[in-house]
Amino acid sequence: MGARLRASSHSTLRSEPRGMRWLRLGLETYVSLPLFMLLLLGVIWAATFHFIGNERTAAQTAARDSVMELLDTYEAQVARNLNGIDQTLKLIKYAAERKGAGAALPELAQEGLLPPGVVFAVSIADASGRVIASSPAAPGQSVAGERYFEFHRQRDTGQPFVTETARDAARPDWHIHFTRRLNGPDGLFAGAVIVEVDPAYFTIGYERSRQGDLGLLAIAGTDGVMRSVRIGERTSWGQHVDLAAWERPSAQPWMSTLDGVPRHTAMRTLRTYGLVAMVGLAEAEQMASFEAGRRTHLWEAGVASAVLLLIIALVWAWSWQGAKARRRIRRAQETYAAASEANLDAFFVLRAVWNKQKRITDFRIVSVNTRAEQITGRTKEQMRNNTLLQWLPRAREVGMFDGLCRITVAGGVYQEEWHNDMPEFDAEWMHWQVVGVEGGVVAILRDITEHKRDEARIVHMAHHDALTGLPNRSLIGDRLDQSIRHAAREDQHVMVAFVDLDGFKLVNDTLGHTAGDELLKTIACRMSECVRKSDTVGRFGGDEFVLVLPQALAGDADRAALLDKILAAVVRPVMLDGQEVQISCSIGAAVYPADGRDRDTLMMNADAAMYRAKELGKNNCQFYAHEMNASLEEKLALMEGLRRAVDESQLRLLYQPKVDLVTGRVFGVEALVRWQHPERGMVRPDQFIPLAEESGMIVAIGEWVLREACRQARSWQDAGLPPISMSVNVSPRQFDDRRLVGRVAAALAEAGLDARWLELEVTESLIMRDVQQAVDKMRELETMGIALSIDDFGTGYSSLAALKSFPISRLKIDKSFVRDLAHSTDDQAIARAIISLSHQLQMRVIAEGVETEQQREFLAQYGCDEMQGYLFSKPVPPDDIGAMLALRMLA
Numbered sequence: 052m053g054a055r056l057r058a059s060s061h062s063t064l065r066s067e068p069r070g071m072r073w074l075r076l077g078l079e080t081y082v083s084l085p086l087f088m089l090l091l092l093g094v095i096w097a098a099t100f101h102f103i104g105n106e107r108t109a110a111q112t113a114a115r116d117s118v119m120e121l122l123d124t125y126e127a128q129v130a131r132n133l134n135g136i137d138q139t140l141k142l143i144k145y146a147a148e149r150k151g152a153g154a155a156l157p158e159l160a161q162e163g164l165l166p167p168g169v170v171f172a173v174s175i176a177d178a179s180g181r182v183i184a185s186s187p188a189a190p191g192q193s194v195a196g197e198r199y200f201e202f203h204r205q206r207d208t209g210q211p212f213v214t215e216t217a218r219d220a221a222r223p224d225w226h227i228h229f230t231r232r233l234n235g236p237d238g239l240f241a242g243a244v245i246v247e248v249d250p251a252y253f254t255i256g257y258e259r260s261r262q263g264d265l266g267l268l269a270i271a272g273t274d275g276v277m278r279s280v281r282i283g284e285r286t287s288w289g290q291h292v293d294l295a296a297w298e299r300p301s302a303q304p305w306m307s308t309l310d311g312v313p314r315h316t317a318m319r320t321l322r323t324y325g326l327v328a329m330v331g332l333a334e335a336e337q338m339a340s341f342e343a344g345r346r347t348h349l350w351e352a353g354v355a356s357a358v359l360l361l362i363i364a365l366v367w368a369w370s371w372q373g374a375k376a377r378r379r380i381r382r383a384q385e386t387y388a389a390a391s392e393a394n395l396d397a398f399f400v401l402r403a404v405w406n407k408q409k410r411i412t413d414f415r416i417v418s419v420n421t422r423a424e425q426i427t428g429r430t431k432e433q434m435r436n437n438t439l440l441q442w443l444p445r446a447r448e449v450g451m452f453d454g455l456c457r458i459t460v461a462g463g464v465y466q467e468e469w470h471n472d473m474p475e476f477d478a479e480w481m482h483w484q485v486v487g488v489e490g491g492v493v494a495i496l497r498d499i500t501e502h503k504r505d506e507a508r509i510v511h512m513a514h515h516d517a518l519t520g521l522p523n524r525s526l527i528g529d530r531l532d533q534s535i536r537h538a539a540r541e542d543q544h545v546m547v548a549f550v551d552l553d554g555f556k557l558v559n560d561t562l563g564h565t566a567g568d569e570l571l572k573t574i575a576c577r578m579s580e581c582v583r584k585s586d587t588v589g590r591f592g593g594d595e596f597v598l599v600l601p602q603a604l605a606g607d608a609d610r611a612a613l614l615d616k617i618l619a620a621v622v623r624p625v626m627l628d629g630q631e632v633q634i635s636c637s638i639g640a641a642v643y644p645a646d647g648r649d650r651d652t653l654m655m656n657a658d659a660a661m662y663r664a665k666e667l668g669k670n671n672c673q674f675y676a677h678e679m680n681a682s683l684e685e686k687l688a689l690m691e692g693l694r695r696a697v698d699e700s701q702l703r704l705l706y707q708p709k710v711d712l713v714t715g716r717v718f719g720v721e722a723l724v725r726w727q728h729p730e731r732g733m734v735r736p737d738q739f740i741p742l743a744e745e746s747g748m749i750v751a752i753g754e755w756v757l758r759e760a761c762r763q764a765r766s767w768q769d770a771g772l773p774p775i776s777m778s779v780n781v782s783p784r785q786f787d788d789r790r791l792v793g794r795v796a797a798a799l800a801e802a803g804l805d806a807r808w809l810e811l812e813v814t815e816s817l818i819m820r821d822v823q824q825a826v827d828k829m830r831e832l833e834t835m836g837i838a839l840s841i842d843d844f845g846t847g848y849s850s851l852a853a854l855k856s857f858p859i860s861r862l863k864i865d866k867s868f869v870r871d872l873a874h875s876t877d878d879q880a881i882a883r884a885i886i887s888l889s890h891q892l893q894m895r896v897i898a899e900g901v902e903t904e905q906q907r908e909f910l911a912q913y914g915c916d917e918m919q920g921y922l923f924s925k926p927v928p929p930d931d932i933g934a935m936l937a938l939r940m941l942a
């Protein structure tokens with residue numbers, strides 16, 4: 052571990068000098084061990100060859116000694132034999148010269164002085180060469196032509212004459228002839244005494260046990276001709292050898308070969324007889340023991356080498372694997388060191404400190420990277436001089452120490468996110484990963500504070516409304532589920548209340564989204580202040596809020612009081628852009644378990660209750676009752692029927708006349724839609740137009756109204772009736788439709804109606820949502836020749852500047868100001884103001900909902916230009932209008 056840990060320091064990253072690299076390589080076991088083994092192998096073989104060499108020398112010396120010893124013995128033996136033969140020659144010569152040749156042999160035989168005939172054949176020849184006596188008997192033969200006879204006849208040397216191994220006339224067998232001259236009494240040549248000896252006689256002393264199968268005993272003449280040669284069992288003669296070449300001054304044995312077999316050879320000359328005694332020991336036989344020993348030694352050395360090589364191979368393979376593993380580890384460590392330095396994570400290499408009881412008492416900080424310096428505010432040196440517990444005294448207390456011990460002992464990898472409260476780290480949240488390594492651990496720390504904050508932000512965003520910071524739909528759902536589970540266990544109540552702001556859209560449309568947002572935040576804040584901390588105030592989006600009250604107040608009265616408190620909080624005026632704005636809200640509440648036992652049912656019923664509150668004139672609070680769902684169902688049924696209404700031609704148009712207050716003449720009509728429901732009969736627009744607006748079906752319905760109104764206007768004109776203005780209501784969704792201008796143009800074209808006879812009525816709030824867009828669109832329509840009027844004027848927020856920029860030709864005083872005109876001075880003031888404003892803006896002004904003569908008179912008195920209302924006519928079918936127009940023609 053120490054080595055590994057040390058290797059992870061920076062120093063390993065520096066490039067190593069070449070010499071050091073070779074030295075390190077040399078010290079690697081996979082190199083040094085095989086080299087050592089090879090050296091050992093060399094020593095073994097050197098020792099083996101040296102030993103063999105010594106043994107060879109010893110064997111050769113022994114062979115030479117044996118040869119010399121053998122030669123000594125053989126020479127002595129040959130000398131004895133020759134002396135014996137010569138004595139015989141001398142004895143026969145003596146006897147023959149004294150007694151005569153014929154008597155000599157019998158006398159000697161009688162005296163037992165003759166050698167046995169088996170070994171020696173003895174003959175006496177006279178001066179003419181005729182054999183005159185012999186033993187065994189071979190008389191009558193002549194040796195006159197033999198070389199020895201001629202030698203003796205010519206000279207008297209006093210020495211015996213020895214012939215080559217030959218056959219003579221006396222005897223057919225091969226013999227060596229030993230001869231001496233016979234002198235007569237006169238000293239002249241009288242013949243010769245001949246002893247014929249079997250050549251094998253001289254090699255009879257061949258000892259197989261001593262000389263082997265290839266040893267050599269030989270008698271040669273000084274003339275180089277072999278007289279008798281015994282090699283193993285075979286005796287031969289007659290070979291020629293170059294004695295001069297063989298002879299050695301040192302008389303030491305030498306290597307010779309007579310028959311192709313190398314032998315240690317030695318010879319000695321027996322001068323009296325002109326013979327040479329020769330011995331030889333075959334090199335192969337003499338060295339056989341050595342050779343066997345040599346083979347044994349070589350075999351042993353070979354086996355030892357093989358074993359050693361095997362060991363070398365195994366050790367090499369083992370050490371090579373080890374070296375490879377070490378190299379891998381070293382590279383990994385170098386990579387680790389490099390990577391850890393480049394890493395954004397802090398690395399701490401810790402080595403366990405063990406006590407005698409084999410327990411970890413601390414961790415020594417072996418190595419850290421630069422990031423670790425940053426996260427701890429301590430230098431590498433400071434860290435390395437410390438142990439873990441010296442540096443982090445609380446490591447035990449927070450469980451970190453035990454965790455590190457566990458990983459050190461058991462190995463593996465452990466990781467967790469950790470909320471840091473140790474001052475030694477400059478991070479609030481950390482991710483730490485501990486990897487067990489040999490003898491310790493590597494701890495990798497990452498500062499995840501930002502990540503955690505982002506995560507918390509994301510979680511918060513996922514569960515909270517971005518604008519108000521209140522819980523959103525998902526979190527409200529969870530809280531409600533939790534509350535229901537808790538209430539079920541504790542036998543308690545949970546109240547869910549849907550709060551929908553009344554008139555918020557108007558504020559948003561008229562004062563802009565920023566003001567709308569500000570209003571929502573204020574309302575959210577106020578509602579939160581009305582409830583307990585354990586309660587939840589959430590926002591579903593738009594102007595919809597939800598309250599979840601676990602442990603809801605027990606009685607309906609208490610609950611209603613709480614909701615009234617909410618109502619009062621909402622209705623309090625809010626200052627927006629320096630303008631005081633007042634809105635209200637409609638609240639619907641449902642209570643667990645009476646109104647539902649699960650989240651969906653409770654929410655659905657609270658929603659239904661909220662709708663009922665809306666229907667009941669807003670700014671009130673309703674608790675859920677079973678009948679409410681019936682009206683909801685009815686609403687759904689209406690919506691479903693409305694989808695078919697256009698296709699199945701269930702829509703009708705009624706027309707309400709508009710009358711000029713000065714002339715009393717009908718100058719135009721307003722088209723008002725009705726739904727002729729197959730089962731319900733005539734359905735009024737305020738029952739289905741909001742539904743159509745909500746579902747988007749208003750676009751299709753509006754287009755149908757437009758086309759039908761244009762067609763009807765043209766139809767009246769075609770009927771010869773005086774042309775009148777046709778007013779058509781345009782809803783917000785219709786107005787927003789980017790194809791509105793095209794649809795209007797198409798309706799006019801389809802009907803063949805001149806655009807100047809069409810007037811579009813838009814509400815004040817509609818055009819104030821986005822003034823510029825509204826102006827642009829209205830200008831397009833105006834360019835086509837279409838008139839535009841503002842409906843329900845006085846109910847919304849209009850700025851004078853905006854009004855001036857609209858291409859409007861008429862303002863319509865809302866009927867709510869007309870209704871109490873006779874009594875309400877406020878309404879009178881409003882009506883007068885609108886009339887005055889219209890005229891100042893060069894617009895005509897019309898009052899709607901005029902039902903009484905008083906109202907008409909007031910309006911006429913204050914300069915109102917036109918009127919519309921039941922006083923003159925309710926909305927009527929087209930034929931009625933036709934009749935009215937026909938009457939006008941007559942008038």
Ligand SMILES: Nc1nc2c(ncn2[C@@H]2O[C@H](COP(=O)(O)O[C@H]3[C@@H](O)[C@H](n4cnc5c(=O)[nH]c(N)nc54)O[C@@H]3COP(=O)(O)O)[C@@H](O)[C@H]2O)c(=O)[nH]1
Nearest residue numbers: 723724736737756780781782842899900901902919920921
């Ligand atoms: N986008 C569209 N809106 C339409 C269309 N047709 C009607 N409407 C809107 O529906 C609302 C209700 O209309 P309606 O029930 O037809 O009521 C109109 C008149 O009948 C009523 N009126 C007229 N004179 C009097 C009166 O003397 N007293 C009295 N109590 N009511 C009277 O007023 C309604 C007309 O209002 P306005 O449009 O503001 O001129 C209504 O808001 C219609 O706009 C349609 O095709 N498209």
